[in-house]
Amino acid sequence: MLFFGKKKKEETPTLYTEEACQSCGEKNKRAFEDSDYIYKSSSRCNKCSGIAMITAIYGEYPPEKEKQKQL
Amino acid sequence: MVSFFLLQLNGIFGPGGGSDSSNNPLSYILWFAPIFILMMYGQKFQSWMILSDISKSLSKLKTMKETARKEAIEYVKTSIKPSIDPGEKIDKFLEYFTIMPVDLDPNGIIGKLDHIMRTRDERVRSEIKRMADEMSESHASRMENILEAATALNMIYKVVRHFYIMGKRTTSMFVLVQLQMVMPLLLQEAEALQKAISAFKKGLPIGDSIGPMVVGKMMIGKEKKVIARETVYSEDEYMDRKLYLLKAEGPAGTVGRPGEAVQRIVGEIGLKIDAIIMIDAAMKLEGEKTGSIAEGIGAAIGGIGVEKYQIEEVATRFNIPVYAVIVKQSIQDAITIMRKEISDSFNNVCKTVLTVIEDKTSVGQSVLIIGIGNTLGVAQ
Numbered sequence: 034m035l036f037f038g039k040k041k042k043e044e045t046p047t048l049y050t051e052e053a054c055q056s057c058g059e060k061n062k063r064a065f066e067d068s069d070y071i072y073k074s075s076s077r078c079n080k081c082s083g084i085a086m087i088t089a090i091y092g093e094y095p096p097e098k099e100k101q102k103q104l
Numbered sequence: 105m106v107s108f109f110l111l112q113l114n115g116i117f118g119p120g121g122g123s124d125s126s127n128n129p130l131s132y133i134l135w136f137a138p139i140f141i142l143m144m145y146g147q148k149f150q151s152w153m154i155l156s157d158i159s160k161s162l163s164k165l166k167t168m169k170e171t172a173r174k175e176a177i178e179y180v181k182t183s184i185k186p187s188i189d190p191g192e193k194i195d196k197f198l199e200y201f202t203i204m205p206v207d208l209d210p211n212g213i214i215g216k217l218d219h220i221m222r223t224r225d226e227r228v229r230s231e232i233k234r235m236a237d238e239m240s241e242s243h244a245s246r247m248e249n250i251l252e253a254a255t256a257l258n259m260i261y262k263v264v265r266h267f268y269i270m271g272k273r274t275t276s277m278f279v280l281v282q283l284q285m286v287m288p289l290l291l292q293e294a295e296a297l298q299k300a301i302s303a304f305k306k307g308l309p310i311g312d313s314i315g316p317m318v319v320g321k322m323m324i325g326k327e328k329k330v331i332a333r334e335t336v337y338s339e340d341e342y343m344d345r346k347l348y349l350l351k352a353e354g355p356a357g358t359v360g361r362p363g364e365a366v367q368r369i370v371g372e373i374g375l376k377i378d379a380i381i382m383i384d385a386a387m388k389l390e391g392e393k394t395g396s397i398a399e400g401i402g403a404a405i406g407g408i409g410v411e412k413y414q415i416e417e418v419a420t421r422f423n424i425p426v427y428a429v430i431v432k433q434s435i436q437d438a439i440t441i442m443r444k445e446i447s448d449s450f451n452n453v454c455k456t457v458l459t460v461i462e463d464k465t466s467v468g469q470s471v472l473i474i475g476i477g478n479t480l481g482v483a484q
Contacts, residue, residue: 046441046443048308049444067306067307070307070309070355070481070482070483071317071481071482072321072482072484073355086324089447090447091442091443091446092441092442092444094443
């Protein structure tokens with residue numbers, strides 16, 4: 034018990050950027066790029082060629098294997 | 105040791121009923137010796153084990169501290185490209201300290217605190233800018249955040265090392281046990297600080313940025329006026345209510361000066377405010393869900409207390425109710441890259457804010473909405 038403690042695995046999140054078109058509302062999720070920031074007019078919409086704006090940047094962690102029991 | 109005890113047990117309970125072994129004086133000695141040894145040296149053994157445990161954690165902290173230092177130097181070298189080697193300067197930064205004002209006289213302590221913190225911020229900022237003449241505000245604020253995290257890591261390491269050496273020298277169980285007990289929490293905090301550095305380097309929004317993110321969305325397309333250092337406000341309307349939106353100026357890594365801004369908006373400019381709504385990240389208790397939202401009353405703002413005092417003082421003077429909307433998260437989540445759970449709570453926070461406006465104010469009234477937190481990676 035003293036010497037065989039479970040070693041915690043390092044968790045690294047995958048970074049994503051979410052964009053939404055200002056004209057048609059089309060949403061797009063892609064990998065984060067260095068110059069991204071929230072509310073930046075980023076690229077052209079794939080659907081209507083309108084201007085898309087970054088609406089969220091977040092890190093997604095891998096799902097936990099053992100979910101803690103809800104108390 | 106184990107085989108010895110088995111032999112002893114065999115002697116007592118084994119064939120012969122132990123009658124032979126009980127007469128052997130050597131077995132008596134061997135049986136009682138460990139008890140006496142543990143009675144006399146038990147605490148010493150325990151101290152050794154605790155010391156080795158703390159020593160392992162201390163070397164982890166040392167690695168983290170050194171990595172943070174290297175990352176800070178690397179960031180300066182790659183992004184700012186200074187003319188001289190920044191190593192010496194960074195080392196000097198890591199040793200900077202702030203002496204808190206005397207609190208024996210309670211009259212005016214907030215003013216003194218405010219003055220000291222401003223002097224500190226300005227000194228750090230000017231020292232960073234001196235590293236490279238053409239440094240942008242965005243890079244300077246990122247650098248400030250990186251140095252703050254690296255300084256905190258350095259301080260944790262030095263304090264733990266101090267108590268470790270003191271405990272080792274005096275072999276005081278009380279010092280060592282206390283240190284061992286807080287060590288997991290310190291390690292957790294240190295790991296969060298280390299992860300925060302990579303978020304600061306990339307300019308990624310952190311968990312604490314949820315407040316500025318909500319107000320930033322409301323400010324899109326509106327005229328932004330600078331009201332205090334690194335703090336902007338806009339005007340808007342919602343259901344015949346006048347809205348004043350306030351946040352730190354992003355996407356730089358700053359918290360702005362919301363306290364000073366509220367004092368100016370209400371006290372100096374004299375805008376009539378009927379309600380203040382503050383949106384902030386708040387510490388969740390273990391077992392609570394990350395990204396869950398709660399509503400309450402009072403100034404939702406952390407920090408040393410200066411900004412909170414300034415907002416409370418104005419609210420009390422002008423009899424303005426202060427409502428709070430908080431997004432729950434752990435201290436680690438608040439300073440590291442924004443988790444998906446927190447980002448997903450965005451729409452619900454917006455809805456909650458609008459509900460508070462509708463419920464707590466009437467047509468024709470004015471509401472000041474403040475997004476509290478570090479606006480790193482969040483524009484407006």
